[in-house]
Amino acid sequence: MSPLWTFLPLGLAVVSAGTPWRFRGLSLSLGLAGLAWVALGGMGWALGWGAPFLYLLLLGALTLGLAPYLPAYLAHHPREAHLYSLLVPLFLASMAGVALTSPGFGFLFLWEGMALLGYFLVALEGPSALVGGRAFFLASRLSGAGLYLAFLGHGHLGADWVWAGLLLGFGVKAALFPFHAWLPQAHPVAISPVSALLSGAMTKLGLLGLYQSQYWFGPPPPWVGWALVLLGLLGAVYALVRGLGEEDLKGALAYSSVENLGLMLSALGAYFLKPMPLLLGAFFLQQVAHALFKGLLFLGAGALEERRISQLGGLFRKAPGLGALALWGMVAGAGLPPGPVFLAEWQLYQGFLQGPFLMPLAAGALALVGALALYFYVRLFGLAFLGLPRGEAGVYWAPGMRLGLGLLAALLLLLALGPGLLLGPLGLGTYPNGLLLALLGVLAGALYRGLARLPKRLYGTWDCGFQPLTPRMQPNALGFAEPALRLFPFLRLRVGEHPRLEEPLAEVYAGVGRAYSRLAALVQTLQSGSLHLYLLLQLLTLVVVLGVVLL
């Protein structure tokens, strides 16, 4: 049975994109495609057909969440809505196509098509997306270059070259450390449903590609594994610390994506070095968990009309439903126990500790990542949802959007309660977490009842007996993160009336860009506008080519 039939519902969306019924058509077609992908992916994964089916499952789950959300969102943001309702189904189809194709020109076609559609979806936001869109496009070109090197060089060049190309090609898409800079620039500027797709689904294709490459191109040389472990962990720490200083809510979420992808890359690298099912469990479980909770958080961010953290605050009172769902997403993202990320990281610890040579040291880096992630999400939730409102940030919270977020949250809960559904086909046992969770629930309930019985006194917690707190007295986005920002040497915090964060790595990228444009200017001197010079160059080229024959 060909998996192509699952693409059929998307045709409905494409056909209806130009008609007045496009929103209903979009909902229906995304819902059907999501269901089909979840069913096919779940069946394929359970029967051991391989990693692409897990990806299909992940993509289907995200699509299911988008199905009610996207039309409700587009109804409120009507700019270019008809284009979005055409391009999003195409983008989904191209991603599913990439996952199901084996390497070759078909794969490259779908891969580049996916990159191009992604670029359109980012660039549709207009002038504000210019920088982000360019970063996305540049990263796609770099990724394409790596893949061409690997695909065309396979069989001619050595395994080292092929894997270097794969590392570049798939690594750029999966935000491997020195090439991660495009992601936090490009993902936040798109509209929230698109950000959710880019972060949740598209980046995973880089991981899937690297994983499948060991079957396509033979086992990787050991340096690939070490590079993935080291760069993945380095990228995770770097992205978390940089994200702590991020003012834009969606930008911070994008940095969190870089962190999660770094952990998955390091899990894959460790698996390449020592194939243990534990590491695979961490790799796949975190993929699905990240897609779900990041989709949940990005879609939740789409309900806010203000993205600057320093202008948010007190949203929990304003929209308790949104707050509760975001809290659940952030608890999962921070790697706290009921969430599936906790289980994934727990398996990753075990894998690292049993790893070869100096690998156990990586567990230390993982611990640092865990602590920083907690700090990161406490900051996000605390500043945006608790405290006093700092501005008049509006919340648009339509029923369709609630349904979409609720679906994703429910799927995340299902994954938290039954990770065995996912890990079973890998032959991994899990701890009996249903019992543990029940115990935890009973404990929390008892604690709550006990505390609720105590006599209560109402007062402003931190006003210390002086005048009541004003919103401006709350810590701002940079101030909350200051201790961590001072701790790490790769960022420079400039304090003063207008505190700001300097990033030396960004200056390195800017330097590379300037050097490139200087080189380009050298080439430009050839383009003098003189027809005769161009013709002369052609004549000289012809003469040189003929001269080569002479030799």
Place this chain on the structure above:
Amino acid sequence: MALLNTLVLAILATGFLMVSRRSLDAIIRLYALQNILLALVSFALAGGEVHFIVAGLALFAVKGVLIPWYLFWLIDRLEVSHEVEGYLSVSLSLLLAGLLTALAFRVGKAFVLPEAPLPQGVPVALALVLLGILSMVSRKKAISQVLGFLALENGVFLMALSESHGLPLFVELGVALDAFAAVFLAGILIFRIKGEMGHVDTARMRSLRG
């Protein structure tokens, strides 16, 4: 054989003269002569095959008569001087043309296919291509670029004639019509240039730059 050798050498001679003459009228007449010679080569190679003869006739009609007539009409309508303005003197052009021809003859053997019907035509064809580009590079009026391109195109035609037993008839006819269409369009463009700028000097059009 002697006849073919003479014809091919005559074609080369017309190519040389086209690079060295300073009058547009003379160059157009030389171009017509070159095409007539090419048509004769086509007839000489025919050996009773009809499509060679048809192709040769088409060549004679389109490139030997129609295009030269159109070009004469064009320079009359444009009201520009019939003199060629170039960067190179006559002697320097001839020297460079000699060097390029020497190069073409030196490397020409490497391009001859095993079953080529006219092996001595290959270096001449290469030389025609190089001389065509040379006259495009060194001359200023837009119409001389068109003439240089036409000479180059003749080189390509001679190459096809020498290397294979002719292209299929429809391709040959297509190429002949193609050349006429290109020249026709170039003529329209040159009229527009003249209308916009008041001259047809490509050396003065340099504002489109990187």
